[in-house]
Amino acid sequence: MTEIPEHLRKRAEEARAKAAAAKGGGDAPAAEGTSGGSGEKVPAGLLDRGTPASTPPEGAAVVPTGPAQGSGPDGHNQRLLTVVKSGSIQDTKSTPVDKVHVWPHLLVAEFLAAIIITLFTTLFSIFVNAPLLEMADFNKTPNPSKAPWYFLGLQELLTMFHPMVAGVTIPGIGLFLLVMAPYIDKNPSRKPEDRKFAVCLMTVHLMFWSVLVMIGSFFRGPGFNFVFPWNSGLFFEL
Amino acid sequence: MADDNGKKLALQERMGQMGDQMKGSQAWASIFRPGSIFRKGYSDNPRNRSYVIMNSVLYHLHPVKVKRHAVKVSYTLCLGGLSFFLFILLTVTGIFLMFFYRPTAAQAWDDIQALQTAVGFGLIVRNMHRWAAHLMVLSVFLHMARVFYHGAYKPPREFNWVIGVMLLQLTLLLSFTGYLLPWDQLALWAVTVGTNMMGFTPVFGSQVRFVLLGGVEIGTDTLLRWYVLHVLMLPFVTVIFLAIHFWRVRKDGGISGPL
Numbered sequence: 349m350t351e352i353p354e355h356l357r358k359r360a361e362e363a364r365a366k367a368a369a370a371k372g373g374g375d376a377p378a379a380e381g382t383s384g385g386s387g388e389k390v391p392a393g394l395l396d397r398g399t400p401a402s403t404p405p406e407g408a409a410v411v412p413t414g415p416a417q418g419s420g421p422d423g424h425n426q427r428l429l430t431v432v433k434s435g436s437i438q439d440t441k442s443t444p445v446d447k448v449h450v451w452p453h454l455l456v457a458e459f460l461a462a463i464i465i466t467l468f469t470t471l472f473s474i475f476v477n478a479p480l481l482e483m484a485d486f487n488k489t490p491n492p493s494k495a496p497w498y499f500l501g502l503q504e505l506l507t508m509f510h511p512m513v514a515g516v517t518i519p520g521i522g523l524f525l526l527v528m529a530p531y532i533d534k535n536p537s538r539k540p541e542d543r544k545f546a547v548c549l550m551t552v553h554l555m556f557w558s559v560l561v562m563i564g565s566f567f568r569g570p571g572f573n574f575v576f577p578w579n580s581g582l583f584f585e586l
Numbered sequence: 587m588a589d590d591n592g593k594k595l596a597l598q599e600r601m602g603q604m605g606d607q608m609k610g611s612q613a614w615a616s617i618f619r620p621g622s623i624f625r626k627g628y629s630d631n632p633r634n635r636s637y638v639i640m641n642s643v644l645y646h647l648h649p650v651k652v653k654r655h656a657v658k659v660s661y662t663l664c665l666g667g668l669s670f671f672l673f674i675l676l677t678v679t680g681i682f683l684m685f686f687y688r689p690t691a692a693q694a695w696d697d698i699q700a701l702q703t704a705v706g707f708g709l710i711v712r713n714m715h716r717w718a719a720h721l722m723v724l725s726v727f728l729h730m731a732r733v734f735y736h737g738a739y740k741p742p743r744e745f746n747w748v749i750g751v752m753l754l755q756l757t758l759l760l761s762f763t764g765y766l767l768p769w770d771q772l773a774l775w776a777v778t779v780g781t782n783m784m785g786f787t788p789v790f791g792s793q794v795r796f797v798l799l800g801g802v803e804i805g806t807d808t809l810l811r812w813y814v815l816h817v818l819m820l821p822f823v824t825v826i827f828l829a830i831h832f833w834r835v836r837k838d839g840g841i842s843g844p845l
Contacts, residue, residue, distance in 0.1 A: 538737030
């Protein structure tokens with residue numbers, strides 16, 4: 349038989365004595381049990397099983413037939429040593445989350461999206477050819493010379509600022525702010541009505557680049573001078 | 587007529603039997619793990635729906651279940667997934683293009699010309715590569731805007747936003763390095779404008795430009811350098827960042843909740 353630690357044995361003895369006193373003195377072992385639990389939310393029935401009765405129940409004393417004679421109130425021979433609450437071992441969510449299976453709900457949507465984009469790209473490629481101008485020639489500078497469309501905002505800035513400011517400082521600061529956004533924006537709420545300032549700032553930022561790209565793409569002609577596409581035609585290749 | 591029907595039925599039966607035999611074979615069962623929708627006796631029930639993900643390679647990407655709102659197309663607009671899919675499409679079409687392209691100033695343009703005129707499907711694959719590239723820049727940009735407007739970069743997803751901005755820059759670099767490769771007037775002068783701008787980096791501007799061009803001006807060395815960046819180095823870095831990006835999406839508790 350395994351040795352029972354000293355403090356546990358003492359505690360068990362105390363409990364046994366207490367239970368005996370309760371049985372002898374009054375008729376409320378359950379009440380005794382719940383007060384012993386000191387406000388823990390443990391069902392009274394469970395605690396009751398933990399307090400072994402010194403006197404076996406009436407029926408058991410008369411006919412000791414079973415092979416394992418329990419010493420508990422209902423003939424049980426196991427005891428409640430401790431109650432481990434669910435939160436301490438495993439992370440239980442207090443509010444259930446409404447979830448769906450990835451198959452088929454998400455995979456079907458993804459598959460459809462992939463097919464649609466493939467179809468779109470294929471069809472577009474059948475009807476519109478990618479540009480291939482004449483071979484690169486260092487002696488023939490096209491007028492205007494334009495960067496790829498996503499850099500046309502920067503090229504547009506070049507007309508207003510010193511190249512270092514337009515090409516490095518402004519986009520550098522823009523990118524830095526973009527990367528740092530989660531650390532700058534300390535507002536915990538995700539609701540649009542709580543973050544009007546952040547939404548405004550981002551919209552201005554996005555609009556700033558979009559408008560610059562539009563101007564650079566469609567409103568700049570020879571010499572990178574301002575033109576209207578409906579008067580002078582388009583100077584834009586993708 | 588009746589005879590015809592009988593023949594058809596027999597054929598159908600035979601086909602069905604063959605299908606059953608194939609699906610019952612050891613080879614088939616070894617390819618499709620339990621729970622696969624292609625496995626014999628698949629039935630649609632919650633347990634099998636879980637197995638479809640759990641027992642397939644998709645488990646690297648998707649959990650078994652996601653929040654219900656996460657599959658609403660109106661919430662995510664599929665933009666992140668589309669960006670990734672365009673990346674795959676670009677890889678596939680790009681590999682095709684690599685078979686017909688040599689990155690030297692003397693051959694590059696001729697190779698593209700030959701690809702368009704003499705190679706089967708050459709023109710359409712090149713078109714797809716180009717349009718998908720522009721689309722990817724657009725979809726990555728829109729993905730970023732969508733994430734911002736949903737406040738999805740807030741804790742615990744701050745670092746995934748940082749990785750996302752890196753991926754945006756990698757996308758732009760991928761597109762820009764690819765821009766030079768056809769070696770036509772458009773490519774040469776667009777890249778000239780772009781790299782001149784980088785030359786104005788403070789302190790070591792001319793060095794930055796020298797490293798990028800592989801010389802003092804654009805030439806064959808630049809073409810080789812940008813080719814290697816475009817087909818190998820930048821995709822490699824992008825794939826690593828993508829892996830971290832997707833992994834963090836799950837570790838941070840799936841996509842952000844409804845507003």
